[in-house]
Amino acid sequence: MKIAPPKYTRDFYPEEMRRREWIEGAWHAASRSAGFLPWDGPILETLELYKRKSGEEIVEQLFNIASKGSQELAVRPEMTPSLARMIVTKQSSLPRPIKWYTIGRMCRYERGQRGRLREFWQWNVDVLGVEGTVADAEVISVAIDGLENLGLTDADVGVHLNSRRMLSALLIGAGIEEALHGAIYAVADKRSKLPTEEIDKLFAKIGLPESGLAKVKDLFRLTSLDELQSLAREWADEASLVEVDQLRDLFDLLAHLGKEKYCRFDIGIVRGLAYYTGPVFEILDVKGELRAIGGGGRYDRLMETMGGQAMPACGFGMGDVTLGELLTERNLSPASEGLLDDFIIPVRAELIPDMLKLVARRRKEGRRVDYFPKPGNRDKLLKRAIDTGARHAILIGGPEWDSGRQVLIRDLQTRTETIVPFDGSMD
Amino acid sequence: MKIAPPKYTRDFYPEEMRRREWIEGAWHAASRSAGFLPWDGPILETLELYKRKSGEEIVEQLFNIASKGSQELAVRPEMTPSLARMIVTKQSSLPRPIKWYTIGRMCRYERGQRGRLREFWQWNVDVLGVEGTVADAEVISVAIDGLENLGLTDADVGVHLNSRRMLSALLIGAGIEEALHGAIYAVADKRSKLPTEEIDKLFAKIGLPESGLAKVKDLFRLTSLDELQSLAREWADEASLVEVDQLRDLFDLLAHLGKEKYCRFDIGIVRGLAYYTGPVFEILDVKGELRAIGGGGRYDRLMETMGGQAMPACGFGMGDVTLGELLTERNLSPASEGLLDDFIIPVRAELIPDMLKLVARRRKEGRRVDYFPKPGNRDKLLKRAIDTGARHAILIGGPEWDSGRQVLIRDLQTRTETIVPFDGSMD
Numbered sequence: 074m075k076i077a078p079p080k081y082t083r084d085f086y087p088e089e090m091r092r093r094e095w096i097e098g099a100w101h102a103a104s105r106s107a108g109f110l111p112w113d114g115p116i117l118e119t120l121e122l123y124k125r126k127s128g129e130e131i132v133e134q135l136f137n138i139a140s141k142g143s144q145e146l147a148v149r150p151e152m153t154p155s156l157a158r159m160i161v162t163k164q165s166s167l168p169r170p171i172k173w174y175t176i177g178r179m180c181r182y183e184r185g186q187r188g189r190l191r192e193f194w195q196w197n198v199d200v201l202g203v204e205g206t207v208a209d210a211e212v213i214s215v216a217i218d219g220l221e222n223l224g225l226t227d228a229d230v231g232v233h234l235n236s237r238r239m240l241s242a243l244l245i246g247a248g249i250e251e252a253l254h255g256a257i258y259a260v261a262d263k264r265s266k267l268p269t270e271e272i273d274k275l276f277a278k279i280g281l282p283e284s285g286l287a288k289v290k291d292l293f294r295l296t297s298l299d300e301l302q303s304l305a306r307e308w309a310d311e312a313s314l315v316e317v318d319q320l321r322d323l324f325d326l327l328a329h330l331g332k333e334k335y336c337r338f339d340i341g342i343v344r345g346l347a348y349y350t351g352p353v354f355e356i357l358d359v360k361g362e363l364r365a366i367g368g369g370g371r372y373d374r375l376m377e378t379m380g381g382q383a384m385p386a387c388g389f390g391m392g393d394v395t396l397g398e399l400l401t402e403r404n405l406s407p408a409s410e411g412l413l414d415d416f417i418i419p420v421r422a423e424l425i426p427d428m429l430k431l432v433a434r435r436r437k438e439g440r441r442v443d444y445f446p447k448p449g450n451r452d453k454l455l456k457r458a459i460d461t462g463a464r465h466a467i468l469i470g471g472p473e474w475d476s477g478r479q480v481l482i483r484d485l486q487t488r489t490e491t492i493v494p495f496d497g498s499m500d
Numbered sequence: 501m502k503i504a505p506p507k508y509t510r511d512f513y514p515e516e517m518r519r520r521e522w523i524e525g526a527w528h529a530a531s532r533s534a535g536f537l538p539w540d541g542p543i544l545e546t547l548e549l550y551k552r553k554s555g556e557e558i559v560e561q562l563f564n565i566a567s568k569g570s571q572e573l574a575v576r577p578e579m580t581p582s583l584a585r586m587i588v589t590k591q592s593s594l595p596r597p598i599k600w601y602t603i604g605r606m607c608r609y610e611r612g613q614r615g616r617l618r619e620f621w622q623w624n625v626d627v628l629g630v631e632g633t634v635a636d637a638e639v640i641s642v643a644i645d646g647l648e649n650l651g652l653t654d655a656d657v658g659v660h661l662n663s664r665r666m667l668s669a670l671l672i673g674a675g676i677e678e679a680l681h682g683a684i685y686a687v688a689d690k691r692s693k694l695p696t697e698e699i700d701k702l703f704a705k706i707g708l709p710e711s712g713l714a715k716v717k718d719l720f721r722l723t724s725l726d727e728l729q730s731l732a733r734e735w736a737d738e739a740s741l742v743e744v745d746q747l748r749d750l751f752d753l754l755a756h757l758g759k760e761k762y763c764r765f766d767i768g769i770v771r772g773l774a775y776y777t778g779p780v781f782e783i784l785d786v787k788g789e790l791r792a793i794g795g796g797g798r799y800d801r802l803m804e805t806m807g808g809q810a811m812p813a814c815g816f817g818m819g820d821v822t823l824g825e826l827l828t829e830r831n832l833s834p835a836s837e838g839l840l841d842d843f844i845i846p847v848r849a850e851l852i853p854d855m856l857k858l859v860a861r862r863r864k865e866g867r868r869v870d871y872f873p874k875p876g877n878r879d880k881l882l883k884r885a886i887d888t889g890a891r892h893a894i895l896i897g898g899p900e901w902d903s904g905r906q907v908l909i910r911d912l913q914t915r916t917e918t919i920v921p922f923d924g925s926m927d
Contacts, residue, residue, distance in 0.1 A: 138565065331860040
């Protein structure tokens with residue numbers, strides 16, 4: 074009886090693997106082009122680590138390990154807790170800014186659905202240990218480079234930007250106490266999915282003071298930083314004006330980095346996670362059909378939460394599943410690439426030893442060489458050579474062998490054939 | 501309070517990551533040089549899969565998942581069960597020989613000790629769907645290529661070869677029923693760790709017939725295939741002689757592939773796993789100080805066990821932990837490699853926008869470019885540029901900027917400096 078795979082996971086046959094390597098290669102290249110260094114943590118971490126960052130609720134979403142040993146462990150659902158643990162461990166000795174990236178698999182126990190699998194790959198890019206908006210601009214720029222490396226453009230994806238610190242200043246400027254901000258963000262998060270009237274109804278249910286409610290409704294209708302600035306001026310709120318300027322600075326820096334065409338202000342981007350403290354962003358498909366492709370922001374308080382010193386930090390995560398859907402929809406796929414230089418075909422069994430000598434010699438020269446392990450029909454094996462994507466087929470054992478230990482090299486692209494001595498150099 | 505990492509796992513800071521990438525790069529290169537295609541399975545598989553291959557005992561060694569959903573899952577402890585599951589799923593449509601490799605992380609719940617960690621990386625190379633000893637030679641050859649890519653030679657490592665099918669024929673030739681073979685293999689497995697007298701005592705305890713015991717003692721003292729052949733002749737056992745010849749063929753094929761200096765016959769190699777059916781081998785350090793670096797063999801019956809059709813198969817696994825110890829002992833490490841082309845230093849804050857334009861422009865040209873995100877002391881930042889391993893430091897905002905928007909490029913290898921216009925091409 075056959076055994077089923079685990080639900081909502083994927084098997085990577087060589088064809089799917091080629092696609093995964095293509096995506097990962099684009100991510101690696103973007104990261105390294107910007108001087109980020111690779112890091113990785115274990116696939117298992119303590120439950121304590123995840124609870125510390127996200128609270129008890131996280132446990133439901135984890136694949137946690139049945140009791141083994143003295144530590145309660147779980148399969149990692151994200152990288153940021155491991156990042157924080159590792160940074161905190163060596164916090165005083167790491168040169169700053171710390172620019173790190175990682176590409177890795179993780180698992181979440183979720184209901185399987187479009188864009189959500191129980192195992193996925195995620196690219197994480199973070200800058201830690203340096204103040205200022207340049208770091209935010211840098212991580213966003215690298216995210217865009219990663220997408221461009223896959224052939225996506227601003228006609229496909231956009232970066233929707235907002236600032237949690239700015240929202241907070243504006244809400245305080247509107248006379249709304251911080252205890253209510255979370256509920257407001259939860260409603261704002263639905264802004265793109267519901268009509269304005271529905272959103273207003275939800276705002277009304279939060280229990281805001283009358284004057285505050287009107288201001289909140291106005292605030293979350295705005296679509297530009299100019300409008301936001303006018304509003305903050307109207308309210309005569311200095312703190313809000315400063316924060317609007319800060320976000321405007323970030324847009325300027327992104328323009329200097331040549332990324333302005335991707336970036337837009339979106340007051341509906343609040344990001345669910347409690348730990349964000351400044352600019353936040355999501356990368357969305359322009360058509361608005363898919364889940365977020367990636368997202369991130371500034372999280373200046375996480376190192377303290379994890380037992381370290383205060384340290385400014387920002388970064389993003391981008392998964393492979395929704396991105397994969399977008400790439401499929403856009404017909405983007407890896408360039409077909411020759412995986413082999415030579416495919417060697419033995420026509421007679423007694424020449425297997427000579428064939429293996431040739432295989433070893435050519436591999437040693439740095440060529441990628443495969444062969445058929447037993448003699449067979451010449452035409453069938455030539456077809457097999459073509460199927461492997463090899464550049465050359467080499468026949469050993471035809472008439473040219475008998476007339477003086479020569480082999481026939483067929484160039485499978487140009488379809489030309491040459492006969493060369495087996496013992497000499499063949500190139 | 502800081503949070504501890506999981507026991508017996510590793511954190512990969514960029515320095516450790518560089519080493520991991522070096523090892524994985526050597527494995528990838530050897531695999532691709534021989535035309536193997538990459539594959540991967542999920543990190544979680546069903547308990548059923550592992551029990552099917554290894555029996556109930558395996559559960560103790562697994563990190564199994566606390567009950568979630570309808571499937572009992574575990575973190576993968578090896579790749580072969582996933583390989584078999586995936587092959588069986590598409591068994592009729594995959595062109596043969598199937599030559600696949602994978603490099604991945606896996607976890608075992610083990611007592612932490614030298615050469616044994618709870619999380620490790622393993623390289624797996626398999627040839628399936630083709631009869632004959634050429635496939636065995638091929639996987640062994642690729643294993644050696646992977647080690648040579650790391651700078652190891654036959655002065656460091658050896659491949660110890662034996663054949664389970666041959667041992668079985670010889671034991672039957674010695675008149676010993678198959679039910680007792682497992683107990684004999686278990687003793688033979690200790691051959692390299694115990695003196696001959698101790699081994700003989702252990703053989704005596706198995707409960708073999710008197711004549712058989714003498715033959716078994718003789719058999720496991722032999723050190724060459726010639727001696728083995730003489731013994732089989734003496735016993736007049738035809739089946740054994742055929743198997744001796746088969747193993748001799750494998751040595752010949754390895755010689756044609758240029759690997760003879762690595763390979764030796766070792767009657768003590770029996771491999772614990774029940775599923776091997778032909779040649780078996782272990783890769784050991786020449787000094788005999790470490791655990792096996794890798795091992796494998798032929799397993800022609802596994803596809804049937806997993807619910808598929810009969811299919812010949814052979815392969816090996818090689819972990820990163822013991823290999824890492826050997827590399828450290830031999831002082832082998834990755835060549836230091838420049839990770840950056842340019843490190844840009846802003847001398848004045850108002851030039852950050854111009855610096856970012858330069859960063860974006862040079863990255864677009866395919867260069868790897870980092871920068872310091874705020875102005876600072878010129879000499880300190882030059883030192884920082886050197887620490888990053890960049891080829892060039894580029895200063896923006898010195899006197900050459902004021903005299904006409906020029907920047908200073910310092911070649912950090914040759915220590916020469918050139919001044920070039922900011923707006924023109926810099927190369």
